[in-house]
Amino acid sequence: MRCKFYTLKGVQSKLKFLLHDWISAFQQWMKALIHIIMPQYCVICNGLLSPDELGLCTSCLENLPYTNLCGIKGNWFERYCWGQIPVVRASAYLKYLPATDSRIPFVELKYNNRPDIARLLGTMMAKELIDTDFFSTIDYIVPIPLSKERKNQRGYNQSLEIALGISDVTHIPIREDLVVRKISNETQTHLTSEQRRENVKGIFEYIGHDVVDSPHILLVDDIFTTGSTLFSCAKSFENIQNIHFSILVLGVSRQYPYFDTLDNHVDEDALLPLN
Ligand SMILES: [Zn+2]
Numbered sequence: 587m588r589c590k591f592y593t594l595k596g597v598q599s600k601l602k603f604l605l606h607d608w609i610s611a612f613q614q615w616m617k618a619l620i621h622i623i624m625p626q627y628c629v630i631c632n633g634l635l636s637p638d639e640l641g642l643c644t645s646c647l648e649n650l651p652y653t654n655l656c657g658i659k660g661n662w663f664e665r666y667c668w669g670q671i672p673v674v675r676a677s678a679y680l681k682y683l684p685a686t687d688s689r690i691p692f693v694e695l696k697y698n699n700r701p702d703i704a705r706l707l708g709t710m711m712a713k714e715l716i717d718t719d720f721f722s723t724i725d726y727i728v729p730i731p732l733s734k735e736r737k738n739q740r741g742y743n744q745s746l747e748i749a750l751g752i753s754d755v756t757h758i759p760i761r762e763d764l765v766v767r768k769i770s771n772e773t774q775t776h777l778t779s780e781q782r783r784e785n786v787k788g789i790f791e792y793i794g795h796d797v798v799d800s801p802h803i804l805l806v807d808d809i810f811t812t813g814s815t816l817f818s819c820a821k822s823f824e825n826i827q828n829i830h831f832s833i834l835v836l837g838v839s840r841q842y843p844y845f846d847t848l849d850n851h852v853d854e855d856a857l858l859p860l861n
């Protein structure tokens with residue numbers, strides 16, 4: 587009887603493995619079929635993607651302008667944020683270079699209905715940091731909100747999609763219910779940094795009720811130019827005791843003297859941003 591029981595268990599285990607193999611083969615087959623029926627193309631080079639590639643081909647992904655900051659403590663981006671808000675850690679994944687093809691993923695995820703690109707890059711950004719201590723004390727992820735009008739117009743918030751990619755890897759909860767954007771003024775392209783600061787003052791409102799003292803919040807945004815929007819959002823949390831922030835952005839724009847340095851240890855004098 588005992589022997590029979592083990593035999594039955596063995597058969598069940600074998601069937602489980604076989605079922606797993608069949609499901610996996612079926613999924614691969616479906617992926618290949620979908621690829622034939624609805625071929626996908628790279629958003630940068632327009633080349634045909636393989637069934638295992640999403641959004642961008644391997645070659646274009648390899649050639650993106652990575653900052654290589656990798657969440658290193660005291661990196662130049664983090665140091666720029668010091669003194670603006672209470673920052674624990676900060677990192678940026680890519681350099682935003684408007685005159686090159688590498689800007690295309692940013693345009694697609696923001697203006698061309700490609701939230702999948704935002705989520706993919708959010709996932710990649712988090713995978714780069716998951717083996718460091720960057721995420722170790724973070725309580726919540728807060729994507730920089732869009733106004734209701736802009737979100738309705740676009741259909742999604744690209745910062746939320748990036749945050750979803752980060753949460754897929756880290757399993758840190760996303761809180762969309764803590765802060766709202768009261769005023770729609772997302773386009774600040776032609777403003778100086780002083781005008782940007784004025785333009786975003788008081789546009790966010792903290793609406794949370796259940797955040798206890800001393801939270802550590804990860805703010806997530808797509809592109810960091812002067813940081814005025816992100817810092818304004820952080821300041822809406824000012825009534826929470828002993829709050830701390832970390833910052834993770836997909837792209838940082840080229841306006842800092844240390845933007846092109848491969849060495850994160852830069853002179854103190856170089857830490858002042860150019861306007
Ligand atoms: Zn490509």
